[in-house]
Amino acid sequence: MKNILIVDDETTFLLSLKEGLISLEGDYNVLTSSNGKEAVEVMEKTKIDLLLTDIKMPVMDGFALLAHVVSKRLHIPTIVMTAFGTSEIEERLNNLGSFHFLEKPLDFKVLANKIQDMFKEGATGYIEGVSLASFLQLVEMDRKTCTLRVKSNKKIGKLYFKGGTLVHADTGTLTGDKAACEIMCWADPEIEVSGVCNIKKHSINSSLKSILLNSCRLEDEEKGSDIEKMKQRIVVNSSEEADSELDLDIIELEDIVTDNPMNTQQKEEKKMSVDDKLKEFASIEGFVGVGVFTPSGESLCSLTGDKAKNLKDIGILANSVLVNAQKASLEMGTGRGQLVHIEAEYANIIVRCLNEGTDPLRSQPGKAHIHLMLILNSDAALGLAKMKIGKIIGSLADEFRV
Known part of the structure; x- marks a missing residue:
């Protein structure tokens, strides 16, 4: 039985919503709370499969509740009910990915379909809980004035918002954009929300979205640096049975990305699986490399x-083009970009992203996040190539899920 928790301070609305959801086809147990504090008490006693919450409530509002969900790493699929009222903001909220948005007054049929769809998606692992990035953007879009105290291990920082604008950040050693960027890179943050902002100093010079993107870039660079340090632990194998025209290198990463290293047979099976899948590209007319x-x-x-x-070397440069295109598409409010095609004088370079996670630019545990690059000559069959990329990159997910 799926446990759905509805949080809203309007008693009549709460009861009618509960009755409606109980009448749906599905094995649902509907729980209710009139504010965030009551909801936290329910979540401490009961495993919640779906959270449906309002933003503006007494005692403990929706922001404080979502901060609790982030801090405790509950990973609960979430629907936020609010009255933002514009299609532009609705689209921006939906593009955040970590939670779903419905505008009040609710259309019950829309809500019912959304819940059923979310449980279907959850069965295949695509629904995640609220992320810190999504939470901060929700604060911005609701034009909330507040102070967020963020803690990670022994580090403590504060983010100050006035009318939804990030105006100041402080870690004790850093202030301004650098402090905000560092805080957003912290792992497993715990968040406390205060409904006031008693700061007169404005030290932030960049938009929240720019700082979030920069924090993603810094974190990815740090991960890349960590991998460089461990290169001596990486085994590089050459396929002796490969076609004479093909040179195949497989870098074994299991020893640095999993707590349970594969045995020799498992590694060989995985290598053969990746070999076979990549060799499908060699049949494309004009194939140069992948x-x-x-x-x-x-x-x-x-x-x-x-x-x-x-x-x-080409792959590193093309990969950078894709990442920058993804950042730009997010800045434009069009969602995350999935593919770039570089049509040059002597070659076509296609780079495609596969990201099972909810964060557009950051890898997440248990989720495959890879970029596949295909190089073809200038007169290659591009349509067939893009179709094959779409087919094969999905099948590679199991090989690179960490």
Whole structure:
């Protein structure tokens, strides 16, 4: 039985919503709370499968409740009910990915369909809880004035918002944009929300979205640096049975990305699986090379034809183009970009992103996040190539899920 928790201070609305959801086809147990404090008490006693919450409530509002969900890493699928009222803000909220948004007054049929769809998606692992990035953007869009005290291990920082604008950040050693960026990079943050902002100093010079994107970039660079330090632990294998025209290198990453290293047989099976999948690209007319990369540009595996040169170097540059395009598409409010096609004088370079997580730019545990780059000559069959990319990149997810 799925436990749905509805949080709203309007008693009549709460009861009618509960009755409606109970009447739906589905094994649902509907719990209710009139504010965030009551909701926290319910979540401490009961495993909640779906959270449906209002934003403006007495005692403990929706922001404080969502901060609790982030801090405790509950990973509860969430629907936020609010009256933002514009299609532009609705689209921006939906693009955040970590939670769903419905505008009040609710259309019950829309809500029912949303809940049923979320449980279907949850069965395949695509629904995540509220992330810190999404929470901060919700504060911005609600034009909330507040102070957020963020704690991670022994580090403590504060983010100050006035009317939804981030105006100041402080970690004790840093202030302004640098402090905000560092706080947003902290792992497993705990958040406390105060409904006041008693700060007169304005030290933030960039938009919240720019700071969030910069924090993602810094975190990815740090991950890339950590991998460089552990290169001596990486085993590089060459396929002796590969076609004479193909040069295939597979970098084994299990020893640094999992607590349970694969045995020799499992590694060989995985290597063969990746080999076979990448070799499908070699049948495309005009094939030059193909590679799989991490979001930070680290090469995971590659397959090259006899005319390919510096595939990994090209891959790093093309990977950077895709990441920058994704950042730009987020800045434009169009959602995260999935593919870039570089049409050059002598070659076509196509880079496609596969991200099972909810964060557009950051890898998440248990979720595959890879970039596949395909290089073809200038007169290649591009339509077939893009179709094959769409097919094969999905099948590679199991090989690179960490």
